[in-house]
Amino acid sequence: MPVKSRKQALRRSRIDRLRCSFSQLRADAILVSNLPNIQYLCGFSGSAGLLLVESSQSTLFTDSRYTFQAREEVTEARVAIATHGLITAVGAALKARQAQKRVAYSTAHVTVAQKAALAAAAGSRIRWVGDIDTVQKQRAVKDAEEIAVMRDAAILISQVFEKTLPKIRPGISELDLAVEIEYTMKKLGASGPSFETIVAAGPHSAWAHARPSSKRLKGGDLVVLDQGAILRAYCSDMTRTVFVGNAPKRVQKLYRAVLEAQEAAKYAIHPGAMAGDVDAAARGVLKGYRFDQYFTHSTGHGLGLEVHEMPRIGRGENTTLQEGMVVTVEPGVYLEGLGGIRIEDDVVVTAKGALDLTTAPRDFLEL
Numbered sequence: 001m002p003v004k005s006r007k008q009a010l011r012r013s014r015i016d017r018l019r020c021s022f023s024q025l026r027a028d029a030i031l032v033s034n035l036p037n038i039q040y041l042c043g044f045s046g047s048a049g050l051l052l053v054e055s056s057q058s059t060l061f062t063d064s065r066y067t068f069q070a071r072e073e074v075t076e077a078r079v080a081i082a083t084h085g086l087i088t089a090v091g092a093a094l095k096a097r098q099a100q101k102r103v104a105y106s107t108a109h110v111t112v113a114q115k116a117a118l119a120a121a122a123g124s125r126i127r128w129v130g131d132i133d134t135v136q137k138q139r140a141v142k143d144a145e146e147i148a149v150m151r152d153a154a155i156l157i158s159q160v161f162e163k164t165l166p167k168i169r170p171g172i173s174e175l176d177l178a179v180e181i182e183y184t185m186k187k188l189g190a191s192g193p194s195f196e197t198i199v200a201a202g203p204h205s206a207w208a209h210a211r212p213s214s215k216r217l218k219g220g221d222l223v224v225l226d227q228g229a230i231l232r233a234y235c236s237d238m239t240r241t242v243f244v245g246n247a248p249k250r251v252q253k254l255y256r257a258v259l260e261a262q263e264a265a266k267y268a269i270h271p272g273a274m275a276g277d278v279d280a281a282a283r284g285v286l287k288g289y290r291f292d293q294y295f296t297h298s299t300g301h302g303l304g305l306e307v308h309e310m311p312r313i314g315r316g317e318n319t320t321l322q323e324g325m326v327v328t329v330e331p332g333v334y335l336e337g338l339g340g341i342r343i344e345d346d347v348v349v350t351a352k353g354a355l356d357l358t359t360a361p362r363d364f365l366e367l
Helices: 003-019 035-042 064-073 086-095 110-121 135-139 146-169 175-186 202-206 247-265 275-288
Strands: 029-032 050-054 058-062 078-081 103-104 126-131 198-201 222-227 229-231 238-243 298-300 307-313 325-331 330-336 341-343 345-350 354-355
Touching: 003 035, 003 050, 003 110, 003 135, 029 035, 029 135, 035 050, 035 135, 050 086, 058 064, 058 086, 064 078, 064 275, 064 325, 086 110, 086 330, 086 341, 103 110, 126 175, 146 175, 146 229, 146 238, 146 345, 175 222, 198 202, 198 275, 198 341, 202 222, 202 330, 202 341, 222 341, 238 247, 238 341, 247 275, 247 325, 247 341, 247 345, 247 354, 275 307, 307 325
Parallel strands: 029 103, 058 078, 103 126
Antiparallel strands: 029 050, 050 058, 198 222, 222 238, 298 307, 298 325, 325 345, 330 341, 345 354
16 A cells, blocks of 8 residues: 555544544534644644544644645645634634534633634534543554654664763763754654753752753763654653762662662553553552652653653553553652662553563663
């Protein structure tokens, strides 16, 4: 099957699966406003769009800046170029329908003001039905084509880390390392970083989401490197922690505990497992080491077109993992005055359990 035909079949199946949710939502149509959701459903990657999915047709509304781009990217939806604003165009299209319609919309991505404007533009024949996360739930389970791209993205960021290792030395700044990481990922084919690259050294590494600074690395520093690349629209996300010099036994013990926690969490991943149980597996190991009080964030999150997607792998989360979900597994410990240790991989949920997509070594590296 030609590439274009394969893409059309893929998009059609995604939109058709979305239509299957109409009855549950008690709606006749869904207005999709979140841009990653729009890209997932019809391929459009522009910065302005609304996608109206009805039972027998789909329409992407965008503006004249994207006339040619939409023509090339969009599959399984007609393209309507709005001349007086997207909300006005959607409202006019709905008002022109003969039958009264119930239209679902995302309460998470449409503001109160936008909802009022939609209602005014569409008229009283349209009933609006609030929806929270129907498309996000669908996106959480990746198809074979998505997993193949995400595997490539994970391999790419693993290669970036390995190419960066020789540059991690006393005297180089956190900012310089972050620049090297982002430069290397683009040289290897990424369109850019999935998020602002984190490089944090010494006590600064105890900040779980530290921003790189002009601080220069020195002997005795723990260095946390959290990096992710976007490849063909999909994100990777990987963290490694290294030590500059010879690590004391306490640091070695901390690293061993985090690595064992990550392994336990991966072992707990399988179709039917609860996300909260995966988190509990990691925390149980750290508790055995008496380090659990230093683990200050969730064990992981979903990954895809966005760097944070469903499901969340955290305390008490009752989402059931399904085959095809791609999640991060990233336990960590953070001690004020000493620094932090985090080890993060991207894994796909398979029938046999968690399969690593990232390939960089997890051994404790003393540089």
